Amino acid sequence: MKFEITARDPSTRARAGLLHTAHGVIETPAFMPVGTSASVKGMTQDDLERLGVQVLLANTYHLYLRPGHETVLAAGGLHRFMAWPHPILTDSGGFQVMSLKGLSRVTEDGVEFRSHLDGSSHFLSPERAVEIQWALGADIIMALDECVEYPSSFETTRRATQLTGRWARRAKEHYQRARDSGFGGRDSENAGPPSGVERSQQEASPRTPDPEPRIPALFGIVQGGIDRALRRESAEQILDNGFEGYALGGLSVGEPKGETFDVTEYTAELLPWDRPRYLMGVGTPSDLVECVARGVDLFDCVMPTRNARNACVFTCEGRLAIKSARYARDEAPLDPACRCPVCRRYSRAYLRHLFQAGEMLAAILATQHNLHFYLDTMWKIRQAVVSGDFVSLLRRVRTGSSKVSHT
Amino acid sequence: MKFEITARDPSTRARAGLLHTAHGVIETPAFMPVGTSASVKGMTQDDLERLGVQVLLANTYHLYLRPGHETVLAAGGLHRFMAWPHPILTDSGGFQVMSLKGLSRVTEDGVEFRSHLDGSSHFLSPERAVEIQWALGADIIMALDECVEYPSSFETTRRATQLTGRWARRAKEHYQRARDSGFGGRDSENAGPPSGVERSQQEASPRTPDPEPRIPALFGIVQGGIDRALRRESAEQILDNGFEGYALGGLSVGEPKGETFDVTEYTAELLPWDRPRYLMGVGTPSDLVECVARGVDLFDCVMPTRNARNACVFTCEGRLAIKSARYARDEAPLDPACRCPVCRRYSRAYLRHLFQAGEMLAAILATQHNLHFYLDTMWKIRQAVVSGDFVSLLRRVRTGSSKVSHT
Numbered sequence: 042m043k044f045e046i047t048a049r050d051p052s053t054r055a056r057a058g059l060l061h062t063a064h065g066v067i068e069t070p071a072f073m074p075v076g077t078s079a080s081v082k083g084m085t086q087d088d089l090e091r092l093g094v095q096v097l098l099a100n101t102y103h104l105y106l107r108p109g110h111e112t113v114l115a116a117g118g119l120h121r122f123m124a125w126p127h128p129i130l131t132d133s134g135g136f137q138v139m140s141l142k143g144l145s146r147v148t149e150d151g152v153e154f155r156s157h158l159d160g161s162s163h164f165l166s167p168e169r170a171v172e173i174q175w176a177l178g179a180d181i182i183m184a185l186d187e188c189v190e191y192p193s194s195f196e197t198t199r200r201a202t203q204l205t206g207r208w209a210r211r212a213k214e215h216y217q218r219a220r221d222s223g224f225g226g227r228d229s230e231n232a233g234p235p236s237g238v239e240r241s242q243q244e245a246s247p248r249t250p251d252p253e254p255r256i257p258a259l260f261g262i263v264q265g266g267i268d269r270a271l272r273r274e275s276a277e278q279i280l281d282n283g284f285e286g287y288a289l290g291g292l293s294v295g296e297p298k299g300e301t302f303d304v305t306e307y308t309a310e311l312l313p314w315d316r317p318r319y320l321m322g323v324g325t326p327s328d329l330v331e332c333v334a335r336g337v338d339l340f341d342c343v344m345p346t347r348n349a350r351n352a353c354v355f356t357c358e359g360r361l362a363i364k365s366a367r368y369a370r371d372e373a374p375l376d377p378a379c380r381c382p383v384c385r386r387y388s389r390a391y392l393r394h395l396f397q398a399g400e401m402l403a404a405i406l407a408t409q410h411n412l413h414f415y416l417d418t419m420w421k422i423r424q425a426v427v428s429g430d431f432v433s434l435l436r437r438v439r440t441g442s443s444k445v446s447h448t
Numbered sequence: 449m450k451f452e453i454t455a456r457d458p459s460t461r462a463r464a465g466l467l468h469t470a471h472g473v474i475e476t477p478a479f480m481p482v483g484t485s486a487s488v489k490g491m492t493q494d495d496l497e498r499l500g501v502q503v504l505l506a507n508t509y510h511l512y513l514r515p516g517h518e519t520v521l522a523a524g525g526l527h528r529f530m531a532w533p534h535p536i537l538t539d540s541g542g543f544q545v546m547s548l549k550g551l552s553r554v555t556e557d558g559v560e561f562r563s564h565l566d567g568s569s570h571f572l573s574p575e576r577a578v579e580i581q582w583a584l585g586a587d588i589i590m591a592l593d594e595c596v597e598y599p600s601s602f603e604t605t606r607r608a609t610q611l612t613g614r615w616a617r618r619a620k621e622h623y624q625r626a627r628d629s630g631f632g633g634r635d636s637e638n639a640g641p642p643s644g645v646e647r648s649q650q651e652a653s654p655r656t657p658d659p660e661p662r663i664p665a666l667f668g669i670v671q672g673g674i675d676r677a678l679r680r681e682s683a684e685q686i687l688d689n690g691f692e693g694y695a696l697g698g699l700s701v702g703e704p705k706g707e708t709f710d711v712t713e714y715t716a717e718l719l720p721w722d723r724p725r726y727l728m729g730v731g732t733p734s735d736l737v738e739c740v741a742r743g744v745d746l747f748d749c750v751m752p753t754r755n756a757r758n759a760c761v762f763t764c765e766g767r768l769a770i771k772s773a774r775y776a777r778d779e780a781p782l783d784p785a786c787r788c789p790v791c792r793r794y795s796r797a798y799l800r801h802l803f804q805a806g807e808m809l810a811a812i813l814a815t816q817h818n819l820h821f822y823l824d825t826m827w828k829i830r831q832a833v834v835s836g837d838f839v840s841l842l843r844r845v846r847t848g849s850s851k852v853s854h855t
Binding site: 079080082087107108112116117124372382386387388390398402404 | 523524807809813
């Protein structure tokens with residue numbers, strides 16, 4: 042996986058680049074819509090392509106439980122299974138496993154957990170997380186980490202951060218073993234799905250065959266809560282393994298926004314400048330601008346899609362709670378400044394009606410619009426970095442005069 | 449509204465034609481997808497256009513209750529409200545009102561009913577049904593009728609059929625008064641939405657302005673259950689009013705399929721050959737072929753959309769219950785013979801997974817596929833009538849060797 046930095050803002054840490062993966066190039070800074078169970082809720086893959094989505098995030102925990110990574114592997118990997126021939130990143134599954142209150146237990150070895158679907162028992166270790174993601178076949182896979190909630194005691198945070206460090210080493214070692222000798226599925230020695238599957242695929246439809254299976258890139262995750270010393274210690278432990286990219290974990294978990302920004306800036310500074318930096322689970326449109334200014338290249342967040350389903354849409358004048366009676370006869374589009382397919386065609390009154398009537402189309406259209414808003418924000422950021430106008434964009438966001446300011 | 453018959457099959461009653469409406473031409477025989485609350489569940493209007501949908505049906509009962517016909521009128525009518533600039537037919541609301549068991553009461557005047565949403569009391573008469581549909585602004589509107597369930601006694605059927613006849617006269621007279629003097633909204637004397645609404649619409653977006661509001665076409669409905677004498681009596685009463693098109697109501701309500709076909713054939717024969725015939729609520733793909741052979745031009749049915757949401761998809765080899773475990777690793781498309789956007793891109797395994805995971809995309813893709821299957825069936829029927837191959841298509845359907853045979 043090659044990462045090219047193509048432009049740097051002279052007065053902030055913002056940079057624009059190209060992340061080359063086996064399934065295509067991602068222009069950074071990039072926002073990754075979340076496709077939890079191999080689907081971005083309410084969107085077809087055609088819709089995502091029309092919106093200009095370049096990379097998706099899928100959740101290993103959900104796919105491991107259903108349909109199972111073996112089933113995905115048998116289908117030729119996640120790209121072919123979900124008919125998305127573009128880049129995919131999978132998380133390690135750890136965040137969701139450990140969010141299962143009362144259903145998970147962390148030990149040095151890994152995490153014992155029970156399925157939220159059927160209560161069955163499972164075990165996730167750093168090695169197992171690599172194996173499952175390898176079978177899923179994403180372009181970028183993540184090392185297993187332990188993310189603590191905010192607030193947590195120093196002791197709790199230190200324990201989790203150090204465990205994350207030891208797990209990162211085990212993940213990297215296991216990944217290296219897979220590269221060297223393979224453990225089934227999509228490595229260089231045992232490439233692709235069984236030939237029977239391949240054949241039926243070709244007979245069945247003109248869908249583009251998957252490119253030759255490639256070795257995924259493994260990213261490490263820096264933890265440490267909001268404690269600078271722990272962040273530094275964590276960065277040192279993680280960097281020691283030489284990952285292909287680095288994620289900032291444990292942020293946007295309840296801490297004040299100022300801490301999110303400060304810890305992001307502090308941590309990003311500790312990471313090699315020539316490797317992509319991924320801030321996990323962040324954030325609002327203005328958070329994206331603020332964190333690009335602090336050196337972040339990749340983001341994911343459920344906010345645009347989840348808010349859409351809850352009738353909350355992003356506009357240049359702030360968020361609209363579109364179910365409000367005030368929009369019952371409002372003929373304007375969701376956002377008069379927006380050129381997305383939803384704003385070109387439909388009125389607020391119609392969207393409001395669809396939510397009131399419980400129509401699926403409500404969530405579909407609101408999701409299309411919100412994703413467009415996020416992708417458009419990233420596009421504006423990239424353009425501003427390239428053209429040297431990023432500081433001006435940042436100022437407009439901070440003073441509330443930019444499209445992304447009120448969000 | 450002009451109806452041109454462009455081709456007639458020499459050995460059946462099948463015909464192909466063009467139904468010219470204010471919002472465009474409908475090629476007949478045509479299938480109308482059902483957009484109950486001004487949305488075909490799970491489909492965007494862009495999706496419907498891409499599928500080649502030429503006309504939608506919307507339900508007056510649902511739109512009257514929510515958002516209310518006055519709200520739709522204020523938005524410039526249903527076409528503009530739902531951003532569908534193509535033909536729309538509305539039902540009278542009667543069928544759904546009278547399906548509200550224990551919540552409705554039929555009198556000579558009309559139907560008293562309670563809303564299924566909030567229990568509020570309402571009254572629907574033949575005059576009121578015309579007024580509400582006039583406000584909604586559909587291209588084709590329906591006279592209020594009383595449809596009885598199957599089986600019903602001769603006495604019940606006769607009473608409902610005769611009431612339908614008297615209501616048809618009142619509907620036509622009220623419609624004529626509206627044409628002559630207008631009762632607000634979309635007639636020739638009080639055309640279009642208030643100018644303020646018009647202006648904000650134009651400022652807000654580049655959506656195509658609605659064409660000049662036109663007078664809708666009013667269709668009458670023939671009832672009579674499966675009793676031929678009552679069907680004949682009903683046809684005479686309805687025809688006496690000179691409607692622009694004629695519907696066959698009270699079929700597909702539980703009677704044996706043979707009766708559906710026989711009564712359709714018998715009733716269609718009683719109708720003027722130069723006016724469109726609409727068979728309400730029918731049916732399966734093979735029903736469409738059988739009833740075109742008996743002289744029907746228009747159909748509507750929730751089957752393709754509702755079945756899709758219940759994981760039942762139509763294919764050339766019959767219906768698939770796509771949630772079945774047998775499809776968990778099936779890489780074939782839903783229907784190997786289908787060229788729809790879903791079959792071109794996605795596998796049965798993925799669709800099965802989406803249904804298992806409760807993803808919205810499951811219903812979206814299954815609906816796209818099923819609607820394509822229905823529209824493709826209608827296209828094949830029209831081509832066959834035009835090319836003189838309709839009898840051959842009908843034979844293939846009956847012997848089970850046609851795409852639409854097993855459904």
